Amino acid sequence: MTVQEEVRQRIERDVLLAKLRKKIDSGKADFNDTFLYSDRAGKMLGEIFAQRLPDIPIAEREALCVELLRDRYTDINALCDAVQRALDEANGLHLKPQRAPFEEARAHLIGHSTADQTVSVETQQRRGRSATATMTRSMHDDRMKAEAKFRSGAGLQCYITRKTDGKCCEWCSAIAGRYEYHSEPKDVYRRHDNCGCSVTFENGRKRQDVWSKREWETPEPGAGAGDPVVLTKEQVTELQGRHRLEVLSQKNLTIDDKSAILTIKADEFTPCLRDMKTGQLVQTEVARIPRRSLRKYKEADGWGVDWDKRPSDEYVLGVFVEGETEPQGLIAVKPGKGGLYMSFASTAPHNNPELTGGQKQYSGVGGHLFAAAVIESVHTGGYGCVYGFAANEELLHYYIKEFGAVHFPKQHPLQIIIEDEAAQRLIDIYDFKRR
Numbered sequence: 001m002t003v004q005e006e007v008r009q010r011i012e013r014d015v016l017l018a019k020l021r022k023k024i025d026s027g028k029a030d031f032n033d034t035f036l037y038s039d040r041a042g043k044m045l046g047e048i049f050a051q052r053l054p055d056i057p058i059a060e061r062e063a064l065c066v067e068l069l070r071d072r073y074t075d076i077n078a079l080c081d082a083v084q085r086a087l088d089e090a091n092g093l094h095l096k097p098q099r100a101p102f103e104e105a106r107a108h109l110i111g112h113s114t115a116d117q118t119v120s121v122e123t124q125q126r127r128g129r130s131a132t133a134t135m136t137r138s139m140h141d142d143r144m145k146a147e148a149k150f151r152s153g154a155g156l157q158c159y160i161t162r163k164t165d166g167k168c169c170e171w172c173s174a175i176a177g178r179y180e181y182h183s184e185p186k187d188v189y190r191r192h193d194n195c196g197c198s199v200t201f202e203n204g205r206k207r208q209d210v211w212s213k214r215e216w217e218t219p220e221p222g223a224g225a226g227d228p229v230v231l232t233k234e235q236v237t238e239l240q241g242r243h244r245l246e247v248l249s250q251k252n253l254t255i256d257d258k259s260a261i262l263t264i265k266a267d268e269f270t271p272c273l274r275d276m277k278t279g280q281l282v283q284t285e286v287a288r289i290p291r292r293s294l295r296k297y298k299e300a301d302g303w304g305v306d307w308d309k310r311p312s313d314e315y316v317l318g319v320f321v322e323g324e325t326e327p328q329g330l331i332a333v334k335p336g337k338g339g340l341y342m343s344f345a346s347t348a349p350h351n352n353p354e355l356t357g358g359q360k361q362y363s364g365v366g367g368h369l370f371a372a373a374v375i376e377s378v379h380t381g382g383y384g385c386v387y388g389f390a391a392n393e394e395l396l397h398y399y400i401k402e403f404g405a406v407h408f409p410k411q412h413p414l415q416i417i418i419e420d421e422a423a424q425r426l427i428d429i430y431d432f433k434r435r
Contacts, residue, residue, distance in 0.1 A: 039136075084097040273363070319365055327348060341386075389415050
């Protein structure tokens with residue numbers, strides 16, 4: 001897999017980026033969302049480029065770096081275009097979205113620095129990681145600067161405000177402040193590595209966030225709001241629980257049936273299945289099993305349940321060794337409004353030590369089944385969220401500890417949810433292909 005392909009695949013499979021793309025496509029996003037996207041995508045680019053750098057020929061690094069950064073420039077600006085058009089339409093404006101030019105020279109400089117053989121490989125990797133991530137964030141800053149300049153030129157009186165994130169250096173603290181547009185310091189848009197400062201602009205009595213573009217009237221002197229409402233951790237959890245209960249509400253879940261509970265564990269977390277005879281990792285694939293083929297997998301043969309009798313609204317994913325036709329494990333899933341429901345999972349009998357006297361042909365099946373469900377959730381609109389019902393309290397605590405699951409006893413006392421960072425960790429661990 002090329003570096004370009006790995007970056008594209010990681011961005012496509014990232015749970016949080018998928019959420020942001022969905023929000024942007026819906027027309028409900030603002031520029032805070034596009035900044036979060038550029039920040040996360042830039043970090044991802046930097047990590048992959050740095051990791052792969054030692055294997056990239058010296059003569060190819062500069063051109064590759066420029067190509068990777070140009071891809072992010074195109075991606076970020078396309079998302080900003082969509083957000084700007086949606087915001088302008090909501091405000092009855094018909095202004096063309098503005099793009100800043102791609103900083104070709106800066107991209108070449110970064111790429112050239114990663115091919116500098118007078119420094120250590122570790123230094124080259126650090127440059128490849130931090131400089132590419134910082135430039136990706138700066139692409140978004142440049143876009144915001146271009147929009148502010150254009151709208152000021154259209155007759156809107158604008159002000160620029162830079163605020164620190166509370167973890168800033170002395171330089172950031174010194175430059176923070178509110179400035180009338182065209183009188184702001186020339187470095188007000190600049191950012192150093194890992195800088196988390198925000199920049200906003202205002203139009204006269206209409207205040208406007210440079211990223212969110214949400215407007216509100218500037219209050220008259222003396223006007224004020226009441227004390228802010230600060231929720232306790234318990235109140236936040238309770239509110240999140242109410243929302244999650246609404247979006248995960250499902251009908252006709254046979255949650256008291258043994259065929260609708262999770263009993264499987266992960267013996268180890270490996271990118272691919274491990275052949276226990278050789279100790280080697282083998283290339284792994286995931287595929288949807290045709291319903292007509294499920295009759296081969298019977299409870300009496302060690303598969304846990306009769307898989308051909310799964311409810312008609314579920315479908316089954318199998319984990320395979322690449323090129324083989326028989327699965328090493330199965331998981332039944334059903335897309336829901338707020339995520340993907342995992343009803344039952346099982347390893348193949350020859351991978352179940354309880355049936356083989358402690359032996360197994362392949363390890364890593366359980367983790368692969370959960371990861372397959374998470375990635376399926378991304379592709380079916382569930383943003384990587386998966387949920388199900390543990391068979392007992394021991395398994396409940398196991399899923400919480402090993403998978404980062406959250407206990408959510410709303411539909412069932414042993415209900416679990418895996419989402420966001422915990423889901424992303426599973427995506428990042430596994431390297432299987434989808435048939």
